[in-house]
Amino acid sequence: MKAKLTLNKSNIIAQIDDRLYGSFIEHLGRAVYGGIYQPGQKTADDMGFRKDVLDLVRKLNVPIVRYPGGNFVSGYNWEDGTGPKEKRPRKLELAWSTIETNQVGIDEFQEWAKRADTDIMMAVNLGTRGADEARQLVEYCNLDTDTYYADLRRKNGFEKPFGIKLWCLGNEMDGPWQICHLTAQEYARKACEAAKVMKWTDPSIELVACGSSHKDMPTFGEWERTVLRECYENIDYISLHNYYGNRNDDTPGYLAQAVNMDAFIRTVADICDEIKAEKKSDKTVNLSFDEWNVWFHSNEQDKQIPRWSIAPHQLEDIYNFEDALVVGSLLITLINHSDRVKIACLAQLVNVIAPIMTNDDGCWLQTIFYPFMHASVYGRGKAVSIDIACDTYDTEELKKVPYVTAAATENEAGEITVFAVNRSLEDSAKIEGNGFDGMKLISHTVLNCDDMKAVNSYEDPEHIVPAELPVADKVVLPAHSWNVLRYTKA
Ligand code: AHR
Numbered sequence: 001m002k003a004k005l006t007l008n009k010s011n012i013i014a015q016i017d018d019r020l021y022g023s024f025i026e027h028l029g030r031a032v033y034g035g036i037y038q039p040g041q042k043t044a045d046d047m048g049f050r051k052d053v054l055d056l057v058r059k060l061n062v063p064i065v066r067y068p069g070g071n072f073v074s075g076y077n078w079e080d081g082t083g084p085k086e087k088r089p090r091k092l093e094l095a096w097s098t099i100e101t102n103q104v105g106i107d108e109f110q111e112w113a114k115r116a117d118t119d120i121m122m123a124v125n126l127g128t129r130g131a132d133e134a135r136q137l138v139e140y141c142n143l144d145t146d147t148y149y150a151d152l153r154r155k156n157g158f159e160k161p162f163g164i165k166l167w168c169l170g171n172e173m174d175g176p177w178q179i180c181h182l183t184a185q186e187y188a189r190k191a192c193e194a195a196k197v198m199k200w201t202d203p204s205i206e207l208v209a210c211g212s213s214h215k216d217m218p219t220f221g222e223w224e225r226t227v228l229r230e231c232y233e234n235i236d237y238i239s240l241h242n243y244y245g246n247r248n249d250d251t252p253g254y255l256a257q258a259v260n261m262d263a264f265i266r267t268v269a270d271i272c273d274e275i276k277a278e279k280k281s282d283k284t285v286n287l288s289f290d291e292w293n294v295w296f297h298s299n300e301q302d303k304q305i306p307r308w309s310i311a312p313h314q315l316e317d318i319y320n321f322e323d324a325l326v327v328g329s330l331l332i333t334l335i336n337h338s339d340r341v342k343i344a345c346l347a348q349l350v351n352v353i354a355p356i357m358t359n360d361d362g363c364w365l366q367t368i369f370y371p372f373m374h375a376s377v378y379g380r381g382k383a384v385s386i387d388i389a390c391d392t393y394d395t396e397e398l399k400k401v402p403y404v405t406a407a408a409t410e411n412e413a414g415e416i417t418v419f420a421v422n423r424s425l426e427d428s429a430k431i432e433g434n435g436f437d438g439m440k441l442i443s444h445t446v447l448n449c450d451d452m453k454a455v456n457s458y459e460d461p462e463h464i465v466p467a468e469l470p471v472a473d474k475v476v477l478p479a480h481s482w483n484v485l486r487y488t489k490a
Pocket of ligand 1: 026069070071072171172291347348
């Protein structure tokens with residue numbers, strides 16, 4: 001197969017917001033307990049944080065981590081995770097039918113974030129709670145005043161405010177599974193009032209309102225319109241969530257899923273602009289795709305988990321090679337929409353639908369770790385428009401899916417990185433590059449495997465790892481592969 005990639009260097013999509021490569025840690029399964037935090041584990045530091053995990057999170061170069069949920073946040077009392085650990089309550093956690101010990105809360109997580117060189121995207125509970133507790137949490141985290149919640153933080157040992165700049169107004173409040181699910185109008189009012197008092201408490205914060213939990217929600221569209229009409233001037237972003245999976249074992253159809261992400265982003269951006277026009281506003285509301293990933297492998301086994309377990313093996317998808325190609329193509333889509341998508345969070349980071357897995361002895365990397373790391377490390381700077389002319393295929397759901405999908409970025413030194421997925425299961429793609437004059441290819445990294453279902457494991461952690469291809473005059477993307485092509489000025 002031939003594919004023509006035309007790099008339009010003068011056509012810059014956007015300066016990519018670093019937060020496009022965010023991730024997510026929820027109090028769920030073994031993300032926190034046994035994941036980032038495990039006192040007594042051989043690599044645990046003075047606060048019980050696993051240094052082996054911290055090293056890997058730093059390697060991923062994650063700029064921001066959403067916390068503490070997810071569905072969890074809609075029943076969470078943030079005060080439970082502050083102050084002396086021996087006084088913290090054990091509570092029933094209704095989102096995931098587990099027991100929460102509260103040994104980690106914002107007091108600890110803000111310290112973990114510092115050690116991981118990352119920022120926090122903090123979610124407030126708009127399920128069982130509301131504006132009052134949300135503004136109190138903003139005060140606890142961000143204020144230097146001589147007032148009750150700022151003083152409480154000092155009493156708990158933290159003189160300086162945590163300085164959390166990005167906040168989510170609840171989580172997936174459109175979903176009936178959410179603790180205290182709301183209708184669009186109910187959520188819109190609640191979010192609007194919470195937003196006002198949170199910003200009155202700290203005007204420097206940015207706020208993300210809940211959009212739809214996924215593109216096929218029955219209320220998708222009207223939910224966004226209702227929320228934006230009510231909250232437009234008080235919020236900065238609206239969220240998108242979507243998980244993808246190969247439930248019917250239809251690999252060509254599965255590899256095409258990024259086309260759905262693309263349509264989802266375009267539709268939400270259009271709705272934001274429709275409400276902007278309706279309101280005659282100068283302000284643009286941008287998008288926060290703050291939960292995205294593959295999630296389906298663990299669905300059946302999770303039904304067996306006994307209720308009221310503590311940190312069970314939950315949502316522990318083991319990702320195969322084709323999942324890595326899907327994650328790569330989703331990253332390409334996010335980069336190509338970086339003019340509107342300013343924040344995105346790979347959900348999640350450790351053990352729970354995650355690139356990093358742990359056991360008591362150590363860590364291992366899932367297949368999806370690699371495309372995420374490549375994009376996070378090399379995909380900073382500007383997103384440059386790239387056109388692709390190549391053969392297409394039809395799936396049960398979609399017509400004319402291009403075999404090759406790609407995105408390009410340019411860093412401050414003028415180096416170009418092209419990320420490309422070849423979706424063809426049979427054919428390699430010979431690339432004809434246009435617009436690369438004056439550029440020299442310096443490396444071609446590829447993730448490829450004959451077995452689409454092959455996985456990594458603790459016992460065989462390097463079964464699927466990236467390889468360097470020889471730098472050739474003619475670039476060829478192998479069949480079913482993730483590729484990172486790096487160019488410098490000749
Ligand atoms: O990431 C797992 C769950 O998926 C989150 O808790 C929820 O927000 C979403 O449905």
